[in-house]
Amino acid sequence: MKVLFGSQGLWDIVEVGFEEPDDIDIITDEKDEELILLRKQDNKALYHIYQAIDEVIFESISATQSSKEAWDMLYRTYRGEEKVKIVRLQMVRCEFDGLRMKDSETIKEFYNRTILLLK
Structure with a gap:
């Protein structure tokens, strides 16, 4: 950029x-x-x-x-700062570990929810 x-x-x-x-x-x-x-x-x-x-x-x-x-x-x-990165990475890991697709959820909705974890 x-x-x-x-x-x-x-x-x-x-x-x-x-x-x-x-x-x-x-x-x-x-x-x-x-x-x-x-x-x-x-x-x-x-x-x-x-x-x-x-x-x-x-x-x-x-x-x-x-x-x-x-x-x-x-x-x-x-x-961001290194400490912020580490804390953010730990939070994302925890959220990612608990990530499961819901029965009522479409693949697109699950994908979007997954992408939101990474922002």
Whole structure:
């Protein structure tokens, strides 16, 4: 993803982000054009993030408002601290050990429930 963002000049907007100005009334035309460009870049980066993930992961980041926010959430979830990773792995192992398909459950429902364990 970093290579994709870098090749399209979007990595800075993902890594640093941008803030909407507090007082929109005092924005000059030049600043307004810059803000529009930053919004477009942010939306393009967010679009690429959404395209790179599956439905289950999308649900966890769909409420984010910017590419930086989505990227940071994904980073924390999948590249977190070592202790967090170990605890998360232990929790997933326990849940996976107890995973059984219910009689009333379709294969697709069971698959989706299994995938949810991994997010």
